Amino acid sequence: MGETVEIFEVGPRDGLQNEARAIPTAEKIALVDCLSRAGFRRIEVASFVSPKWVPQMADGAEVLAGITRVPGVRYAALTPNMRGYARARAARADEIAIFASASEGFSKANLNASIDESLVRFADVAEAARGDGVPVRGYVSCVTDCPFDGAVVPADVARVVRALVDMGCHEISLGDTIGRGRPEAVDAMLAAVLNVAESDILAGHFHDTSGRALANVDVALARGLRIFDGAVGGLGGCPYAPGAAGNLATEALAAHLTARGFETGLDVAVVAEAAEMARAMRGAKDADA
Ligand code: HMG
Numbered sequence: 594m595g596e597t598v599e600i601f602e603v604g605p606r607d608g609l610q611n612e613a614r615a616i617p618t619a620e621k622i623a624l625v626d627c628l629s630r631a632g633f634r635r636i637e638v639a640s641f642v643s644p645k646w647v648p649q650m651a652d653g654a655e656v657l658a659g660i661t662r663v664p665g666v667r668y669a670a671l672t673p674n675m676r677g678y679a680r681a682r683a684a685r686a687d688e689i690a691i692f693a694s695a696s697e698g699f700s701k702a703n704l705n706a707s708i709d710e711s712l713v714r715f716a717d718v719a720e721a722a723r724g725d726g727v728p729v730r731g732y733v734s735c736v737t738d739c740p741f742d743g744a745v746v747p748a749d750v751a752r753v754v755r756a757l758v759d760m761g762c763h764e765i766s767l768g769d770t771i772g773r774g775r776p777e778a779v780d781a782m783l784a785a786v787l788n789v790a791e792s793d794i795l796a797g798h799f800h801d802t803s804g805r806a807l808a809n810v811d812v813a814l815a816r817g818l819r820i821f822d823g824a825v826g827g828l829g830g831c832p833y834a835p836g837a838a839g840n841l842a843t844e845a846l847a848a849h850l851t852a853r854g855f856e857t858g859l860d861v862a863v864v865a866e867a868a869e870m871a872r873a874m875r876g877a878k879d880a881d882a
Pocket residue numbers: 607610640641642643644645646647671673674675676677678680692703704705732733734735767768769770771798830831832833
């Protein structure tokens with residue numbers, strides 16, 4: 594048996610949030626239900642952000658209410674503030690995520706707040722979650738490149754990682770939000786971050802805009818990371834990050850990891866089925882356009 598690597602499926606959230614077509618709630622539920630059969634331990638299914646900012650995620654409560662929860666699978670949701678946290682709790686999200694940026698330009702565009710202002714908001718959310726016993730994942734976006742500020746300094750990433758760890762996040766996902774990161778830059782960023790956090794609480798979240806996501810996964814594997822985010826069908830992007838394209842496709846990530854001798858615990862046939870559903874959702878949008 595090879596060493597285990599967890600793939601954290603973000604397709605229903607990071608994948609679908611960027612789709613222009615209003616995807617029916619029933620389609621989202623069907624996608625999550627398919628993913629629940631694929632062997633993922635965690636699936637990010639919703640985002641309780643402002644519906645004015647991301648209309649595509651407005652039906653998060655209906656999605657969480659409609660899915661068939663499989664025992665042992667944690668259904669996660671993004672929460673930008675206390676209002677979002679209350680909505681996530683009411684919808685019975687099993688895990689929540691707070692999401693900061695390493696660059697000021699993206700923080701302002703995505704959260705209408707400076708990095709430090711956002712961290713103050715997130716500290717309140719993390720404290721409430723701790724009191725309720727809800728696990729908190731932290732994201733750091735723009736870990737190598739920002740669509741507004743350009744190259745990001747590794748020490749800036751490490752500072753935000755440390756702040757999120759201090760808040761009690763059990764895991765930090767490092768996001769190459771616009772998929773521009775080069776392996777050398779990812780490696781330098783990880784070297785700085787590993788001074789403030791152990792590799793076993795870090796996840797790699799690579800968008801594949803420049804076709805370098807798998808090379809960046811290899812750099813992260815060499816640095817000891819064993820958790821990676823993927824989105825079935827390579828759906829995705831961030832509406833507030835111009836130029837951000839799809840997430841690294843889960844099926845490509847799983848095949849890559851298997852070829853390197855790692856176990857993902859996924860049923861590749863079911864993952865392929867989910868990827869087909871995801872692509873059909875996008876195809877329908879393209880047909881509408
Ligand atoms: P704001 O406009 O500064 O805040 O937005 P506000 O408090 O003035 O709220 C604006 C309106 O939204 C108000 O409504 C609020 O009530 C409402 P109005 O009074 O005008 O009718 N509102 C809410 N409604 C429902 N749920 C809430 C909520 N909060 C406010 N939780 C805010 C600040 C943080 C709300 C906004 O900037 C926001 O929602 N941002 C989220 C953007 C987003 O979701 N981006 C994509 C996810 S991040 C990502 O994709 C990156 C990642 O994948 C990692 C990577 O790739 O790097 C994670």
